[in-house]
Amino acid sequence: MTRMTILCAAAMAVALPWTAAHAQDGSADADPTAAPLECGRTYTTQPGDYLASIAERAYGHASGYHILYQYNPGTLGSPSRLEAGIDLWVPCLGGEGVPEANLPPLAEATSDDIRIVTGADYAPYVDAGLPNGGFSFELVERALQTGNAADYRIDVIKDWGSHLQTLLADGAYDLAFPWFKPDCSQLDRLGADSLWRCENLRFSEPLHEVVITFYGAAGTETALTTYESLKGRTLCRPEGYFTFDLEGEGLTPPAIVRVAGDSPSDCFERLAAGEVDVVTLNADTAESVVRRLGIGDQVSELIDLATVQTLHVVGMRTDPQTRINLLRINKGLIELRRTGVYQDVAARHL
Structure with a gap:
């Protein structure tokens, strides 16, 4: 586990269909007795499937739809057009069937070449009371440690408002996480803070789809x-x-x-x-x-x-190292997903 210093700081949007009754043809007479799904395996989507109907079959209630997003990053596009033939991991709730041995241990950070800031009290993503600092915290560490020495430091600063336009902009930190990415194609509709993110930040590949x-x-x-x-x-x-x-x-x-x-x-x-x-x-x-x-x-x-919406690691566009640092994180995230480690980490935290 990396050194985690707690400091005091001064200072995609798409409509979701939810039940079989929301079929594209508007019909309300879709079969409500679809066969139950076994969790802890991959399910290949069929014509007429929706996230809520899959969650209903797997968990007995449609509210588990958002768990399917968390476990399948980069897999699902617009859920209002859930295509047939998508291999969708359907996790068991409560982390069942994911022994700790599946996850390689985290190394101790060896330097602070990359200075990273995150916050607290944002479960399940970051918080000192969560395993390995939270879902986002563990993903960032594992991404940085994929094939590399642990040459970074992550500090927890509880004042989220100081992270971007103060600590990151002033160069006190190189990266920050987890931050949502605005739809920067709608600049004319965004407020000042959202515009600032679009104009000043580079974003990693998504850590999570929320x-x-x-x-x-x-x-x-x-x-x-x-x-x-x-x-x-x-x-x-x-x-x-x-x-x-x-x-x-x-x-x-x-x-x-x-x-x-x-x-x-x-x-x-x-x-x-x-x-x-x-x-x-x-x-x-x-x-x-x-x-x-x-x-x-x-x-x-x-x-x-x-x-x-998507959560990311971010860095300043004006910092030439941001591209390099985010490329390293992106490569690590791709490897975590390829090897199934991402899903194991998700099971620990969700």
């Missing part, structure tokens, strides 16, 4: 099915979270009222109390918060509005 979902009060799922239907409503996304996906859909003030909650829990508590109309954040966190708060009967996922 489902960003929306929740409303129970019973609103039939009314809130388009982005247009959200206009005029109050949306809660936690303070510090990205907003470029909302910007791309025109979901910015004054079209909506934006509430920056103190935390994911704060947003969901506001939703349950009727103080906001919609909560939007990543599906992993949303599912765990709803379960922990025990409000599953009070809220409903607005599954037609979910999008897929």
